[in-house]
Amino acid sequence: MIFNNYKENKMKKYFLIIPLFILMTGIAYIAGAGSNNIMDIDQSTIKNTSVTTKEVTKPEDDDCCKVVKSTSYNYSEMSLYLSDGKWTDQNGTKIDLGKFKNKKVVIAMFFASCMSACPVIVNDMKRIEAKIPESKLKNYRFVLVSIDPERDTPQVLKKYAEERSLSSKRWTLLTGSNDDVMELGMMLGFKYSKNENGGFTHTNLISFLDKKGEIIYQNDGLDLDMNSVTKTIASIN
Amino acid sequence: MKTGFFLIIVMMTFSLLINAQNNESTKITVTKMVYIKGGNYLPLFKKNGSTEKEQIKPFYLDIHAVTNKQFLQFVKSNPEWSRSNVKKIFAEQSYLKDWQSDFNPGGKVNPTAPVTYVSWFAAKAYSKWVDKRLPTLAELEFVAMADENSPGPNHSKSYNEKLIRWYLKELPVKLPNVKSTYKNYRGVYDMFGLIREWTFDFNTANINGTAICGGGSAGATDLKNYPAFLRYGFNSCLSGNSALDNLGFRCAKDVK
Numbered sequence: 001m002i003f004n005n006y007k008e009n010k011m012k013k014y015f016l017i018i019p020l021f022i023l024m025t026g027i028a029y030i031a032g033a034g035s036n037n038i039m040d041i042d043q044s045t046i047k048n049t050s051v052t053t054k055e056v057t058k059p060e061d062d063d064c065c066k067v068v069k070s071t072s073y074n075y076s077e078m079s080l081y082l083s084d085g086k087w088t089d090q091n092g093t094k095i096d097l098g099k100f101k102n103k104k105v106v107i108a109m110f111f112a113s114c115m116s117a118c119p120v121i122v123n124d125m126k127r128i129e130a131k132i133p134e135s136k137l138k139n140y141r142f143v144l145v146s147i148d149p150e151r152d153t154p155q156v157l158k159k160y161a162e163e164r165s166l167s168s169k170r171w172t173l174l175t176g177s178n179d180d181v182m183e184l185g186m187m188l189g190f191k192y193s194k195n196e197n198g199g200f201t202h203t204n205l206i207s208f209l210d211k212k213g214e215i216i217y218q219n220d221g222l223d224l225d226m227n228s229v230t231k232t233i234a235s236i237n
Numbered sequence: 238m239k240t241g242f243f244l245i246i247v248m249m250t251f252s253l254l255i256n257a258q259n260n261e262s263t264k265i266t267v268t269k270m271v272y273i274k275g276g277n278y279l280p281l282f283k284k285n286g287s288t289e290k291e292q293i294k295p296f297y298l299d300i301h302a303v304t305n306k307q308f309l310q311f312v313k314s315n316p317e318w319s320r321s322n323v324k325k326i327f328a329e330q331s332y333l334k335d336w337q338s339d340f341n342p343g344g345k346v347n348p349t350a351p352v353t354y355v356s357w358f359a360a361k362a363y364s365k366w367v368d369k370r371l372p373t374l375a376e377l378e379f380v381a382m383a384d385e386n387s388p389g390p391n392h393s394k395s396y397n398e399k400l401i402r403w404y405l406k407e408l409p410v411k412l413p414n415v416k417s418t419y420k421n422y423r424g425v426y427d428m429f430g431l432i433r434e435w436t437f438d439f440n441t442a443n444i445n446g447t448a449i450c451g452g453g454s455a456g457a458t459d460l461k462n463y464p465a466f467l468r469y470g471f472n473s474c475l476s477g478n479s480a481l482d483n484l485g486f487r488c489a490k491d492v493k
Contacts, residue, residue, distance in 0.1 A: 082324050191440050
């Protein structure tokens with residue numbers, strides 16, 4: 001009898017605690033679910049093939065929504081130098097395009113094994129170089145960016161520059177990731193696509209950038225409009 | 238003794254849930270992805286007039302487009318992508334135009350609808366932030382070939398007509414939720430019927446410019462594929478900083 005009474009008391013306690021527990025977790029769950037993520041994806045449909053959903057929690061940053069991340073330099077709204085692309089030049093030096101700020105830049109995209117259009121583009125850039133008065137030339141940079149990162153290593157670009165006597169004093173040949181190449185292409189309005197033969201189909205575009213890195217003139221196509229080029233050279237700041 | 242133990246468990250459960258709620262603003266809600274086995278795909282336009290099929294390597298694709306709510310998480314963590322901070326070279330004036338303010342989409346926008354008025358640059362930056370990438374045009378077209386029941390590309394006439402009807406339809410004032418249209422054979426939602434989507438190389442579809450801009454069909458591999466025509470035509474009119482009412486994106490990822 002005594003034993004039974006003891007057991008009954010203990011059971012009563014549990015009868016109180018268990019519903020309380022269920023109730024509280026229930027409330028907590030509902031409160032949580034409302035604000036929980038919206039990805040209520042039915043697991044069953046893609047059980048075998050799916051990558052699991054993961055939630056990454058970033059460290060709390062109090063200033064997150066008030067302060068713009070400071071960049072080292074305040075480029076203008078349309079400056080190509082806002083791009084965070086990482087490049088390597090023909091000497092193997094890592095650079096970002098901001099290196100060319102305060103210079104006047106003539107820039108084109110190409111690939112070294114291109115036999116048809118690219119040699120014309122490079123030659124046109126040399127014609128532009130020849131058109132600039134000697135006294136102004138030191139403020140200019142000529143930049144060729146490869147769209148073929150797989151094959152156009154810095155060594156290949158160096159050889160390319162030497163064969164065409166592009167002095168590294170004024171000429172920079174760049175290679176970077178596919179991602180950065182596409183982004184720069186997007187900024188310039190240059191289109192390219194790999195074709196079945198391992199080469200590229202691409203537009204032919206020479207762009208002039210002012211000291212801020214903004215496009216001020218573009219020559220589209222394989223006919224160099226020397227008149228406009230000369231005007232641009234005269235007006236460029 | 239045991240009562241105390243239970244109470245502790247209850248309190249811990251509570252605190253965990255409350256904690257999870259507080260962290261919500263800095264949380265990245267990553268969309269579930271499906272494995273796409275890859276295969277052959279015949280692009281609508283081929284370079285050099287070849288009829289060779291393109292090989293699609295296996296990859297992962299988000300099952301739905303990035304939502305307003307997800308994009309807000311990105312903008313909060315990367316305020317340089319907020320409406321008033323974004324640089325013009327990366328996004329035109331209409332960027333996130335339908336949002337109420339920089340960090341508040343507001344009542345006119347459905348939080349679980351796809352985010353639109355986002356530029357290619359912004360879509361690319363978001364993808365990088367969640368450790369993914371934008372799908373290529375070929376990858377997205379490959380997945381879009383599937384209808385509800387088959388991998389495609391040979392659909393019934395009624396299916397093709399359905400797609401064309403959608404392309405001609407006006408956009409609803411308030412976009413519906415992601416996953417509100419249909420799930421295709423590959424387990425991917427809303428490939429048609431909700432929005433159009435950015436791809437990594439959207440501008441490469443037709444470099445020579447012979448076929449689409451004149452409205453012609455020279456060199457096309459499947460003249461009956463009107464939806465593909467419409468998509469290609471649309472693509473060739475975009476630039477990287479375009480931000481339009483019906484244009485959003487979803488992410489892809491390489492198979493390691």
